[in-house]
Amino acid sequence: MAVIETRHLQRIYQDGNQTIKAVNGIDLEIEEGEFTAIVGPSGSGKTTLLNLIGGLDKPTSGEVRIAETPIHDLSDNDMINFRLQHIGFVFQAYNLIPVLTAAENVEFIMLLQKRDKAERKQRSQQLLEAVGLGDRLTKRPGELSGGQQQRVAVARALASRPSFVLADEPTANLDSQSTANLLDIMARLNKEEHMTFVFATHDQRVIDRARRVITVEDGKIKSDETRDR
Amino acid sequence: MTTLLKIAWRNIWRNQLRSLVVIFSIMLGIWAGIFINGFSYGLNRQRTKEAIQTSLSHIQVHDTAWNREPNIQNQLPQPEKLLAFLETRPEVRALSARILVNGIVATANGNGGVQISGINPENEAHLTGLDARLAQGDYLGEKKNKILIGRALGEKLKARVGSKVVITFTDKNGLIISGAFKVAGIYTASSTQAEELRVYIRKADFQQLIGHPVHEHEIALLLHKPVEVLAFRDKLQARFPYYEVQSWQQLAPELSYADEIMESILYIIIGIIMLALSFGIVNTMLMAVLERRKELGMLMAVGMSKRKVFSMILLETLILSLCGGPLGILLGFITITYTGSKGIDLSVVAGGLQSFGVGSVIYPYIDTVFYFSTGILVIVMALLSALYPAQRALKLNPVEAIRTI
Numbered sequence: 233m234a235v236i237e238t239r240h241l242q243r244i245y246q247d248g249n250q251t252i253k254a255v256n257g258i259d260l261e262i263e264e265g266e267f268t269a270i271v272g273p274s275g276s277g278k279t280t281l282l283n284l285i286g287g288l289d290k291p292t293s294g295e296v297r298i299a300e301t302p303i304h305d306l307s308d309n310d311m312i313n314f315r316l317q318h319i320g321f322v323f324q325a326y327n328l329i330p331v332l333t334a335a336e337n338v339e340f341i342m343l344l345q346k347r348d349k350a351e352r353k354q355r356s357q358q359l360l361e362a363v364g365l366g367d368r369l370t371k372r373p374g375e376l377s378g379g380q381q382q383r384v385a386v387a388r389a390l391a392s393r394p395s396f397v398l399a400d401e402p403t404a405n406l407d408s409q410s411t412a413n414l415l416d417i418m419a420r421l422n423k424e425e426h427m428t429f430v431f432a433t434h435d436q437r438v439i440d441r442a443r444r445v446i447t448v449e450d451g452k453i454k455s456d457e458t459r460d461r
Numbered sequence: 462m463t464t465l466l467k468i469a470w471r472n473i474w475r476n477q478l479r480s481l482v483v484i485f486s487i488m489l490g491i492w493a494g495i496f497i498n499g500f501s502y503g504l505n506r507q508r509t510k511e512a513i514q515t516s517l518s519h520i521q522v523h524d525t526a527w528n529r530e531p532n533i534q535n536q537l538p539q540p541e542k543l544l545a546f547l548e549t550r551p552e553v554r555a556l557s558a559r560i561l562v563n564g565i566v567a568t569a570n571g572n573g574g575v576q577i578s579g580i581n582p583e584n585e586a587h588l589t590g591l592d593a594r595l596a597q598g599d600y601l602g603e604k605k606n607k608i609l610i611g612r613a614l615g616e617k618l619k620a621r622v623g624s625k626v627v628i629t630f631t632d633k634n635g636l637i638i639s640g641a642f643k644v645a646g647i648y649t650a651s652s653t654q655a656e657e658l659r660v661y662i663r664k665a666d667f668q669q670l671i672g673h674p675v676h677e678h679e680i681a682l683l684l685h686k687p688v689e690v691l692a693f694r695d696k697l698q699a700r701f702p703y704y705e706v707q708s709w710q711q712l713a714p715e716l717s718y719a720d721e722i723m724e725s726i727l728y729i730i731i732g733i734i735m736l737a738l739s740f741g742i743v744n745t746m747l748m749a750v751l752e753r754r755k756e757l758g759m760l761m762a763v764g765m766s767k768r769k770v771f772s773m774i775l776l777e778t779l780i781l782s783l784c785g786g787p788l789g790i791l792l793g794f795i796t797i798t799y800t801g802s803k804g805i806d807l808s809v810v811a812g813g814l815q816s817f818g819v820g821s822v823i824y825p826y827i828d829t830v831f832y833f834s835t836g837i838l839v840i841v842m843a844l845l846s847a848l849y850p851a852q853r854a855l856k857l858n859p860v861e862a863i864r865t866i
Binding site: 283286288289308309312313315316317321323325327329330331332336340341343344345388392 | 464468471472474475755756759760761762763764765766767769859860
């Protein structure tokens, strides 16, 4: 089943007299359990594509369906709630809440979902153990390394039990060892929990681990390569 | 809500110095507002109190023609009945029946227009504490032809204790009557004007000087409970319709208006202070929002509703204000309570204060209800100050705030 589906997706910006077609008619299907990297040079439109898939931006025309729900028509408030229930985000700069501990950061998403306290506690602990941070539950982001913070971000993204996780340049600020650890964790979650991951990245180490690589250029898909592993 | 509160609380302490500066400035602003108001209110209250204590009393009774023509013939008809009634009333704390006449007091060094009060010294002392306000000399006693003059008048006429003065006035037939008196004592009053304008002699001396019995022109009384003044005045007026019975508010409306005006001014002052503080709070919270663009964008991206983001900023502002506000109120309360009982000695500007009608020690005072209304104003100010920064937070576009997902 396609978790993400776009049809004739277009996003046009007006910059003065200039019309920029950041995404120009993309048709795309991403199935459940995929480990996909969207790659392309700067300005190619991959970030805009991710924003549209993540419901952070609205298309000029065309459709975006997430788990068969058309999200391009949702109001701002409905979209916020939809993101909360269906989409996990991992950001390049981690973007954890600095005043909360690692466990509280993970719990926070579930709190927004109004999950009960016991479930929140249990799942946050479970997820942080899964990303190798079982002994860092009470540490605040400032007390963790970059790699550890990004692993908390992954645990947070998974906390809401999303349909898929969108990760934008998740390894851009990490060293080789942290990158390898993070990718191992994501690959394991993908394999064991069948979690769908979609990356936007320049990082060859991520591209090498992806099972599908979609190359975007000038707002269009230039190539779509699936690899057997 | 608890988690939102926890996040808001911790967010405040992310920049400790900035938050402490805001809390301190709120505290200081509220304290200054309360203190200034307490001082002004205390000053005004003291002026009223001293005017009542030393000259107005709570209620005065005159002949109905007195206010139009305050002259010797407008005496109280049958004052014995009224005095007998008043002496039986439990509400009355003290009273004094006075003979009043306008005249001139002269010494070898000069003269001045005065109101001559013929009094029963014991009653007057009980009513106005005149005996306790003597700066020099003795109070009126058994000795004949003694006079009490105010300090300012003494200085003007270069009269001392023991000096001879001559008082002159006209009787109801227009005859000029003069009498020589010795200064027994020099009294002080709350205002220079009062010290210059009134002299006191014994009622018996007055009667002897004029040569025939004269009824009193004025009966002044103090009640045990100041709140009963208006009701008692009405009761008295109804019982004795042929007199003019006036409360101190009617006798000196400027004092009672000053109370009302002061109350409005107090709120205006505190309002201005709050307005100034609110600009500081708006500025601080706006900085906090703009500094956290990325974080707030992320929160909206991952699914935190706009209502919750708004509430979080609102809570942060409220907490900041509610840390500083109650501290300021508490500090204000302590300051007012302390200075209200010990007084603030302003002897250096005693002259100015005396011309305003108050002594040199000011006792700040504020109604308890003012503390509560200030507390409510702090909350209202905090909520209003939070609106703009919170609204700015809502306008953040998650995509722009975090640049990319």
